[in-house]
Amino acid sequence: MTEFAKHPVPHRHWILIAAMLAMFMAAIEVTIVATAMPTIVSELGGFSQFSWVFSIYLLTQAVSVPLYGRLADLWGRKRVFFIGTGLFLCGSILCGFAPQMGWLILFRAVQGLGAGAIMPLTATIIADVYEPEERASIQGWLSSVWGVAAIVGPLTGAWIVQHVNWALIFWVNVPIGVVSMLMLARWFPESHSEGGQKLNLVGSAWLMLTVTALLAGLLQAENLGYWVSVLFIVALMAAWALVRHERRSAEPLFPLAVWQNPTIMAGNAGNLIIGAAMMGISAFLPTWIQGVNGGTALQAGSALAMMSIGWPLSSTLSGWLMLRTSYRFTAQLGSLLLIGGTALLLTLNSSSSIICAGSAAFVIGTGMGMCSTTFLIAVQNSAEFHIRGICTASIMFSRMLGSALGTAVMGAVLNYNLMVRLPAHSDPVQQIMSYSQRKGLSQGSLNQMIAEISASLHWVFAVSVLIAFFSLLVARKIPGRKPQEAR
Structure with a gap:
């Protein structure tokens, strides 16, 4: 691959704005949904499944983050960012059409799978186009997005559920994501992976099983009771298999x-x-x-x-x-x-x-x-x-x-x-x-x-x-x- 930061990249400010838009889209999702959930539950029902709306999103997001990071190194940042963001936007659109709580949880899982690409890829893209001594201050700009989202998200969510249909809290992400993708498509230079490298599918499967079992156990420990021990045992066994496979693999996941x-x-x-x-x-x-x-x-x-x-x-x-x-x-x-x-x-x-x-x-x-x-x-x-x-x-x-x-x-x-x-x-x-x-x-x-x-x-x-x-x-x-x- 070619290190962009070693050579001047034109239009870096537009790339930064695109990254900030993508980060804002992911950040506001957390606060705006939390504000609107009581209204959503009152319409869709299924209060007993309330926690899964948040847990499934965090779970699928966490599971996919390491995979997107590795794919970005193998396939290029732009391509993987588009895949993840596209999946996130599709999940967002589907969430707005959810007829009942079960469907909303399923669509939130899709949304989380896409969200796993947004935060690591935006940070990686910025690191690619800025010099080491510039990255610290630029990452500060990205972090500022979370402060804005913490204020804008709850206020926007409250206004939407009071004056408009709750589905709009998921759909507001769509134009932001589309603009971010268009800007990166126009100004971010694509990276090219070295030939011969492939994603370690077996290692990826063991990683996903390990993380899924561990986080599901942690997030739902109170609801699962003693059954949570089964998930922890599965996580330990899958982690052991992952380490064993990584040591033997010619192209390890990590x-x-x-x-x-x-x-x-x-x-x-x-x-x-x-x-x-x-x-x-x-x-x-x-x-x-x-x-x-x-x-x-x-x-x-x-x-x-x-x-x-x-x-x-x-x-x-x-x-x-x-x-x-x-x-x-x-x-x-x-x-x-x-x-x-x-x-x-x-x-x-x-x-x-x-x-x-x-x-x-x-x-x-x-x-x-x-x-x-x-x-x-x-x-x-x-x-x-x-x-x-x-x-x-x-x-x-x-x-x-x-x-x-x-x-x-x-x-x-x-x-x-x-x-x-x-x-x-x-x-x-x-x-x-x-x-x-x-x-x-x-x-x-x-x-x-x-x-x-x-x-x-x-x-x-x-x-x-x-x-x-x-x-x-x-x-x-x-x-x-x-x-x-x-x-």
């Missing part, structure tokens, strides 16, 4: 250089940790605000939006900081912010204001943005062109896997504490979050439940702090050089 490069390994470990720590706020801070503080869904969403605002701001700052210090310094600073932000969650109590919760979320977001961008740039700048796609995809996949692991671990910590502290109550969190059930409780019983749930959530936040400490250890493994310095 090239040997991925495992031999300490920077790539550290970057993946760092994003795994970031994904896990992030769930301490994304999944459980809204529970604190609505349950312990008695706040509204809007207040919970506003506090979470502070994390999405802090992320792109620090991501952009990290580009400037890396050029003047080093990867290691920037990653360590981000880790300290992440530790500090998660520690602030431990100071929350039943009388804490939404501003306190939002401030903690903002600090966590700045730490995550700084760490994540630094790990990504360090990996991309240390990876050769012919493996940059799979290396970038592995970073994205590690964060998704970390999020699933973090949700499972912290959810187990919360459930265990609630079982010990409130053994006589069935689903106490639901009781205090539901307005009607909360009104039916006596003041003494309500205060006791809030106190015990508060203590249980503090244990969840403590686990998040512990996980964040590991990011500091990983940051020490990142090179102590600047992006513009040679590998």
Whole structure:
């Protein structure tokens, strides 16, 4: 292949805009659908399948990310991006026509399979057309899209379900995706793969089985009960078969250089940790605000939006900081912010204001943005062109896997504490979050439940702090050089 970044690529600003449009399309999908789901459920029914609308999307997305990354190295970025985005747009159109919940879940699976290409491919395309010293600041621009989507998505979703048919929340992606594809078709130079290389189909099958079984077990552990152990056993057996096959394969799915490069390994470990720590706020801070503080869904969403605002701001700052210090310094600073932000969650109590919760979320977001961008740039700048796609995809996949692991671990910590502290109550969190059930409780019983749930959530936040400490250890493994310095 030819490394574009070694030669000036014309119209780079149009390529960047196309990548930002694609990233916005994927980012807004998360927030806009979550806002509209109560309305969708009321029309389609099937509330018992509610969680699968989100789980199946995350599952198929995570499964496909490594495959798209490898295909991008073998077939070229543009072709694979078009395949993935086309699949995502087809799934989006079909979701709007879903007649019942079962069909919506199926179409969300198609949508997720396409979404697996968007984030890793946009990041890889940008890395291809910009020099190593430029990538840090440019990736900050891509990250800023998430901050915009965090604000625009919920507002747009609320307006659509109130004034228009809910199907439009899926269809708004279509013109954005089409414009992005047309711009890349016009201005992004196609890469050409080296002859003789093929996708390792056997390895890909073992990988998909491993990831599917593992994530399905993690995402549905509470619903599956003891049956979840079967999925974990399948995941272990498939992982063993994958490793065995990769060692013997002449064309492994993950090239040997991925495992031999300490920077790539550290970057993946760092994003795994970031994904896990992030769930301490994304999944459980809204529970604190609505349950312990008695706040509204809007207040919970506003506090979470502070994390999405802090992320792109620090991501952009990290580009400037890396050029003047080093990867290691920037990653360590981000880790300290992440530790500090998660520690602030431990100071929350039943009388804490939404501003306190939002401030903690903002600090966590700045730490995550700084760490994540630094790990990504360090990996991309240390990876050769012919493996940059799979290396970038592995970073994205590690964060998704970390999020699933973090949700499972912290959810187990919360459930265990609630079982010990409130053994006589069935689903106490639901009781205090539901307005009607909360009104039916006596003041003494309500205060006791809030106190015990508060203590249980503090244990969840403590686990998040512990996980964040590991990011500091990983940051020490990142090179102590600047992006513009040679590998």
